[in-house]
Amino acid sequence: MTLQDMPIRRKLMTxxxxxxxxxxxxxxxxxxxxxxxxxxxxxxxxxxxxxxxxAANSTAALAFxxxxxxxxxxxxxxxxxxVTAAGLYDRHxxxxxxxxxxxxxxxxxxxxxGTGFHFDRSHLVVLxxxxxxxxxxxxxxxxxxxxxINERFARxxxxxxxxxxxxxxxxxxxxxxLEKQVSQPIRALADTARAVAARRDYSVRAPxxxxxxxxxxxxxxxxxxxxxxxxxxxxxxxxxxxxAELAExxxxxxxxxxxxxxxxxxxxxxxxxxxxxxxxxTASDAYLQATLTRREDIIGRGLFEVFPDNPGDPAADGxxxxxxxxxxxxxxxxxxxxxxxxxxxxxxxxxxxxxxxxPVNSPLLDADQRLLYLIHRVEDVTEFVRRKARDAAGGExxxxxxxxxxxxxxxxxxxxxxxxxxxxxxxxxLEAFSYSVSHDLRAPLRHVQGYIQMLNRxxxxxxxDKARRYLxxxxxxxxxxxxxxxxxxxxxxxxxxxxxxxxxxxxxLAGEVRSALAESTTGREITWRFAALPRVRGDASMxxxxxxxxxxxxxxYSRNCAAAEIExxxxxxxxxxxxxxVRDNGAGFDMRYAHKLFGVFQRLHRADQFEGTxxxxxxxxxxxxxxxxxxxxxxQPGAGATFYFTLTPVPNxxx
Amino acid sequence: MKPRGILLVDDNPRDAEMTLxxxxxYNLANEVTVLHDGAEALDYMFRRGEFVDRGxxxxxxxxxxxxxxxxxxxxxxxxxxxxxxxxxxxxxxMTSSREDQDLKACYKLGVNAYVxxxxxxxxxxxxxxxxxxxxxxxxxxxxxxxxxxxxAP
Numbered sequence: 001m002t003l004q005d006m007p008i009r010r011k012l013m014t015x016x017x018x019x020x021x022x023x024x025x026x027x028x029x030x031x032x033x034x035x036x037x038x039x040x041x042x043x044x045x046x047x048x049x050x051x052x053x054x055a056a057n058s059t060a061a062l063a064f065x066x067x068x069x070x071x072x073x074x075x076x077x078x079x080x081x082x083v084t085a086a087g088l089y090d091r092h093x094x095x096x097x098x099x100x101x102x103x104x105x106x107x108x109x110x111x112x113x114g115t116g117f118h119f120d121r122s123h124l125v126v127l128x129x130x131x132x133x134x135x136x137x138x139x140x141x142x143x144x145x146x147x148x149i150n151e152r153f154a155r156x157x158x159x160x161x162x163x164x165x166x167x168x169x170x171x172x173x174x175x176x177x178l179e180k181q182v183s184q185p186i187r188a189l190a191d192t193a194r195a196v197a198a199r200r201d202y203s204v205r206a207p208x209x210x211x212x213x214x215x216x217x218x219x220x221x222x223x224x225x226x227x228x229x230x231x232x233x234x235x236x237x238x239x240x241x242x243x244a245e246l247a248e249x250x251x252x253x254x255x256x257x258x259x260x261x262x263x264x265x266x267x268x269x270x271x272x273x274x275x276x277x278x279x280x281x282t283a284s285d286a287y288l289q290a291t292l293t294r295r296e297d298i299i300g301r302g303l304f305e306v307f308p309d310n311p312g313d314p315a316a317d318g319x320x321x322x323x324x325x326x327x328x329x330x331x332x333x334x335x336x337x338x339x340x341x342x343x344x345x346x347x348x349x350x351x352x353x354x355x356x357x358x359p360v361n362s363p364l365l366d367a368d369q370r371l372l373y374l375i376h377r378v379e380d381v382t383e384f385v386r387r388k389a390r391d392a393a394g395g396e397x398x399x400x401x402x403x404x405x406x407x408x409x410x411x412x413x414x415x416x417x418x419x420x421x422x423x424x425x426x427x428x429x430l431e432a433f434s435y436s437v438s439h440d441l442r443a444p445l446r447h448v449q450g451y452i453q454m455l456n457r458x459x460x461x462x463x464x465d466k467a468r469r470y471l472x473x474x475x476x477x478x479x480x481x482x483x484x485x486x487x488x489x490x491x492x493x494x495x496x497x498x499x500x501x502x503x504x505x506x507x508x509l510a511g512e513v514r515s516a517l518a519e520s521t522t523g524r525e526i527t528w529r530f531a532a533l534p535r536v537r538g539d540a541s542m543x544x545x546x547x548x549x550x551x552x553x554x555x556x557y558s559r560n561c562a563a564a565e566i567e568x569x570x571x572x573x574x575x576x577x578x579x580x581x582v583r584d585n586g587a588g589f590d591m592r593y594a595h596k597l598f599g600v601f602q603r604l605h606r607a608d609q610f611e612g613t614x615x616x617x618x619x620x621x622x623x624x625x626x627x628x629x630x631x632x633x634x635x636q637p638g639a640g641a642t643f644y645f646t647l648t649p650v651p652n653x654x655x
Numbered sequence: 656m657k658p659r660g661i662l663l664v665d666d667n668p669r670d671a672e673m674t675l676x677x678x679x680x681y682n683l684a685n686e687v688t689v690l691h692d693g694a695e696a697l698d699y700m701f702r703r704g705e706f707v708d709r710g711x712x713x714x715x716x717x718x719x720x721x722x723x724x725x726x727x728x729x730x731x732x733x734x735x736x737x738x739x740x741x742x743x744x745x746x747x748x749m750t751s752s753r754e755d756q757d758l759k760a761c762y763k764l765g766v767n768a769y770v771x772x773x774x775x776x777x778x779x780x781x782x783x784x785x786x787x788x789x790x791x792x793x794x795x796x797x798x799x800x801x802x803x804x805x806x807a808p
Contacts, residue, residue: 442751443667450673450773 008186012179013172020171021164028160039152044117044124047144050080051128055140058088058130062096062137070097082148084123087112087141088130096138112139122146185209189218192225202229265295272376273364276330278303278323281373290380291345292353303376310344310352318343318357322376325361330371335362340381356385427496434492441485448478480611487615490545491600494622499539503650506533506543506580510568513548517555524564526555531569534578536647538627543647546623549616550582550643556610557641558586577629577646585640589633597633620645660686662714664696664731665749666723674718674749674774688714693726697734700741717746718774721757729760736765747782749774 003011054073061069070088077083077099086099087108095108117126128140185208192206202225206218264271265285273281280298288295291307298306304323309316318341325336338359344352357378364373452475463471507530514528536543551566558564567583589597589604596602598621601614621631624645635641661683665671671689678687690696696719698704717735721728728748736742745767750758758769768782 443670446751446773447669447673450669450676454673454676 008183009179012183013175016175016179017168017171020167024164024167028163032156032160035156036149036153039149043144043148044126047124047126047142048117048128050077051126051140051142054086054142055128055130058097058140059132059137062088062090062130063132065090065096067097071099071101073097074099075101077142080144082144083142084145085141085143088138089141090138091136093139108141112141115139119146181209182214185214185218189214189221192221196225202232270378270380272303272378274303274326274374274376276371276374278326278374280306287378290378292347307343307345310346312352313342313344316342316344322359322361325359326374326376329361329363329374333363333365333369333371335360340385354382355380356382430492431496434489434496442482445478445482445485449475449482452478480613484613484615487613487619491615491619491622494542494545494619494626497542499542499626501537501539503535504538504540504543505535506547506568506647507531509540509544509547510551513544513551516548517552521555524555524559525562526558526564526566529565529567529569531567533568533570533580534649536578536649538647542623542626546620546645547582549620550645553616553643554582554584554586554641556586556612557588557605558584560587561585571644574646576648578649579644579646581642581644583640583642588637588639588641589635590637591635594633594635598631617643659712660688660714662688662690662696662699662717664690664693664718664723664728665720666692667720670720670749670772677773677775677779692723693728693731696731697726700735701738713741713744715745717744718749718770718779719746720749721761722751729757729764732761732764732766747779 003014006014054077057073057076058070060066061073074086074088074097077086083099085103085107087095088097089112090096093111095105095110098108112127115127115129117124119125122145124144124146126142126144128142129136130138130140185206188209189206192204195204196202205222205225208215208218208222261282264282267284268286269284270287270290271284272287273283275281279300279302282299283293283295288298293306304319307319309319321338321341322343325338329336338361341357341359343355343357345355346352358381359376359378362375362377363371364375366372452471456471510530547568551568554566555564558566565583565585568580569583570578570580572579587605587610593604597604598617600618602618603612603614605612617631617633620643624631624647627647629646629648631643631645633641633643661678663671663674665674668691671691675687675689688699690699696717699706699709700713702709719728719731732746732748735744735746742765748758748761748766748769749772750769751772761769770778770782
């Protein structure tokens with residue numbers, strides 16, 4: 001287990017023990033090192049001093065080469081049990097004396113190597129020079145074992161182990177006491193958090209142990225818990241409310257659903273609701289009644305499984321037709337009305353009943369035009385079909401006659417169409433003829449008139465009266481023919497051109513016509529009387545032409561009157577049209593010929609009495625007739641004439 | 656090149672003679688070129704066939720009959736008015752009747768004026784005056800005596 005994953009308690013103890021262990025090891029080590037160095041120094045100093053004393057004592061023996069004295073001096077070393085070997089060398093390096101007396105030569109170096117000291121593995125060796133003043137006499141070799149140091153190390157080691165053991169034990173005990181200060185609040189916090197997490201119990205609180213950071217942490221944690229507890233309670237409360245509301249709404253929905261359901265079921269029509277794959281969702285009571293089924297027996301089942309064709313009727317095609325219609329509805333998203341179907345119904349006892357239906361299938365779409373349901377509505381027309389069949393048997397004669405009449409009316413319409421085509425062709429021909437007349441018939445006339453003018457200019461003053469009169473007559477004749485052509489063209493045009501109906505003011509038109517006639521009325525006394533007239537519906541240019549002809553006639557036929565009177569007025573109604581008239585006090589006419597007046601080229605006066613083409617009134621009649629009205633005339637020779645015409649007034653127009 | 660003279664296009668020699676006679680009275684006839692059908696008129700205006708070398712001058716005004724063999728007046732009118740150079744020349748159409756259906760077609764094609772046959776000098780002058788071509792035509796032709804051109808007999 002790594003330090004990270006240890007419980008805090010052990011973590012703290014491990015840290016404390018580790019630190020106290022390291023500290024005591026370091027402290028003991030320092031003491032040990034310092035003591036070791038100090039002891040070695042003092043050992044060396046003592047041994048060096050002893051070497052000097054022995055060397056000083058040995059000068060005489062060396063100077064006098066007295067081996068016994070030298071050995072005597074060396075034997076004083078016996079007081080120090082640690083001295084293991086000693087040798088005195090003369091100034092030539094030869095071993096002069098030794099200690100202990102019986103020491104083998106091999107235990108001492110054959111010659112001294114300079115002076116000073118050195119430690120080897122288990123001994124301290126000191127080489128001290130022996131001299132008398134400046135006179136070197138030899139060298140003293142002293143060798144000591146390190147028993148003293150080793151003993152001291154052994155003692156020291158024991159003390160270190162003891163100190164460490166005691167301090168470890170004390171540290172352990174102390175840490176056990178103190179770690180609780182830190183770990184206990186944390187553990188308590190952790191336990192609380194675990195309790196909250198495990199039991200969702202937000203009412204528990206962590207115990208507070210002090211005012212340090214852990215204390216603050218505990219406080220914050222508890223406060224947080226408190227807030228969570230409040231929020232939680234609020235949430236619980238709201239969830240409760242919402243649940244109650246939902247339950248209420250649900251109940252309401254259920255109620256309305258049931259209401260709708262019963263509403264649908266009690267519809268007087270025969271309704272069946274289907275899923276797009278033709279499963280029955282629901283049906284109206286009327287439908288169930290008509291098809292001898294019960295709701296619980298059919299809901300959820302396939303339409304054609306519930307209502308198969310009558311197996312006893314080999315001609316039955318109800319299933320096929322209905323399926324085709326439903327598929328059309330699904331494909332086109334539009335209602336489909338089916339022809340009357342023979343679709344027999346199975347009685348509960350398994351026998352079949354002949355039935356005729358008039359079905360309409362409609363789609364029910366959602367906002368995205370997806371098909372939700374198919375609505376299948378039918379009407380039971382069995383009775384109707386049976387009655388028709390009975391009637392058909394008795395009404396055979398009637399049927400034959402009807403068919404005959406149909407065939408006849410078809411032939412008639414064919415004939416009318418043919419006649420219309422002929423009429424159109426004739427009209428087109430007439431059009432071409434008129435065009436031709438207006439251009440080709442006029443050209444020679446024009447030339448006659450033109451050349452007469454040119455001739456007149458050419459022969460000016462050279463012709464006699466007779467010749468001049470002939471030329472005059474030729475010119476007049478040509479002019480008359482020109483007028484005839486013009487009038488005929490106008491007459492033809494009045495029959496062909498399209499009526500452009502507007503509201504027309506006849507009095508205004510009459511005023512215009514009077515102005516145009518001014519040239520032919522100069523020097524005559526004419527009293528014009530235009531009454532206030534209602535406005536009429538009509539083609540203004542055609543009606544102007546009609547008035548021009550009527551008023552022109554009035555002017556012409558009254559020219560022998562000293563005081564001519566010409567009147568335009570309105571008198572009564574006929575078939576919803578107003579009756580208008582133009583009256584003059586001129587030559588008049590014999591009523592016996594009244595029926596001829598409005599015919600083409602019909603004249604009641606000789607040309608030398610009153611000039612004219614005999615087309616003017618024919619044009620008037622044609623114009624009025626095209627406006628839906630009629631014309632007639634009244635007159636008396638020498639007492640003037642009245643020409644009547646009827647036109648449709650503009651509704652609600654003051655007369 | 657300054658425009659000069661009148662181009663008269665009429666297939667009927669009597670009509671042409673009468674028109675010329677009317678213009679003659681005011682000494683305009685010397686300035687008149689007479690052509691007898693639409694094909695000739697187009698050749699003349701576009702300098703084709705026998706008119707390849709007719710010179711640079713264009714007529715000041717064209718008097719055009721509508722009903723002609725080969726190419727009729729409407730077609731001549733259409734081609735001249737569609738030409739970027741010639742469409743500025745005023746064209747007066749001569750018609751037998753004021754109510755001629757062809758007049759509508761003429762105005763659609765951009766005719767400048769019309770006169771009703773027989774063409775009188777007076778009527779012709781009224782038409783060219785309305786076109787603003789009056790002085791172009793008249794300056795070429797000194798009026799007879801000291802009579803102003805409008806003082807028609």
